Amino acid sequence: MTETLSPAEAGKFAAAMASVAEIEDGMTVGLGTGSTAAWMVRALARRAREDGLRLTCVPTSDRTAGLARALGLTVVGLDEVDRIDVTIDGADEFDGHLRLIKGGGAAHLREKLVAAASDRMIVITDPSKDVETLGAFPLPIEVIPMGWKGTEARIRAVLETAEVDGRDTALRMAEGKPVITDEGNYVIDAHLGRIGDPEGLAAALADIPGVVEHGLFIGLCDTVIIGHPDGRHETRMHDQTPAWGDVIMELAALLPTA
Numbered sequence: 001m002t003e004t005l006s007p008a009e010a011g012k013f014a015a016a017m018a019s020v021a022e023i024e025d026g027m028t029v030g031l032g033t034g035s036t037a038a039w040m041v042r043a044l045a046r047r048a049r050e051d052g053l054r055l056t057c058v059p060t061s062d063r064t065a066g067l068a069r070a071l072g073l074t075v076v077g078l079d080e081v082d083r084i085d086v087t088i089d090g091a092d093e094f095d096g097h098l099r100l101i102k103g104g105g106a107a108h109l110r111e112k113l114v115a116a117a118s119d120r121m122i123v124i125t126d127p128s129k130d131v132e133t134l135g136a137f138p139l140p141i142e143v144i145p146m147g148w149k150g151t152e153a154r155i156r157a158v159l160e161t162a163e164v165d166g167r168d169t170a171l172r173m174a175e176g177k178p179v180i181t182d183e184g185n186y187v188i189d190a191h192l193g194r195i196g197d198p199e200g201l202a203a204a205l206a207d208i209p210g211v212v213e214h215g216l217f218i219g220l221c222d223t224v225i226i227g228h229p230d231g232r233h234e235t236r237m238h239d240q241t242p243a244w245g246d247v248i249m250e251l252a253a254l255l256p257t258a
């Protein structure tokens with residue numbers, strides 16, 4: 001399977017396969033959005049079919065909902081469940097503290113709502129999203145369309161005193177029109193280069209009238225699974241050290257076979 005994929009897609013696939021191994025019968029599962037999450041939805045649907053898992057799925061976008069339904073998964077809205085066992089989603093960047101930038105696909109508002117309702121959030125990625133400092137990926141900020149220019153000016157004012165290297169902002173466009181999110185809003189991308197104080201910036205952006213949600217995910221992600229093109233995967237937890245299960249697997253692989 002993986003030999004037909006590009007290295008990045010093969011890594012995403014490996015991470016997706018590893019993540020769905022954690023799903024058990026009867027779980028309520030949050031389904032992320034994006035190309036990595038799409039691999040996970042396909043893998044989850046296959047697991048559910050082959051292993052007879054009864055799952056309830058809460059999607060984070062209309063795109064994901066359509067894919068999940070087409071593959072036979074049971075899809076419900078966030079308000080139809082009391083809690084979510086685990087959400088599996090992609091990310092645009094993650095750092096050593098498992099802080100994330102999300103929203104490259106303009107889905108971060110629903111993604112954050114679903115992650116916040118989940119007992120656990122697993123992020124699946126290829127190695128390219130692993131960064132020392134967040135910020136090379138432009139930070140998506142979802143804003144109300146009404147008065148968006150004033151909101152952008154307030155965002156720029158906040159960035160003036162923020163610990164960042166760049167301060168350019170731009171309304172996200174596609175085919176000459178503003179991108180509209182699933183919740184009917186616009187997205188402003190902030191080109192920051194480096195975010196020195198993600199917590200401080202997250203709090204300041206959340207305070208701006210007109211900002212609905214920004215793409216900084218702090219304190220939400222519990223585990224990152226990084227898939228490699230050769231099919232291996234590694235797991236990062238909050239303490240930045242590899243999970244013991246992975247260390248044992250790595251050591252076992254070094255032992256001579258009988």
Ligand SMILES: O=C[C@H](O)[C@H](O)[C@H](O)COP(=O)(O)O
Nearest residue numbers: 034035036090103104105107
């Ligand atoms: O809005 C989109 C989401 O936050 C995605 O999870 C993120 O952009 C990563 O997408 P991909 O897996 O396609 O790189």
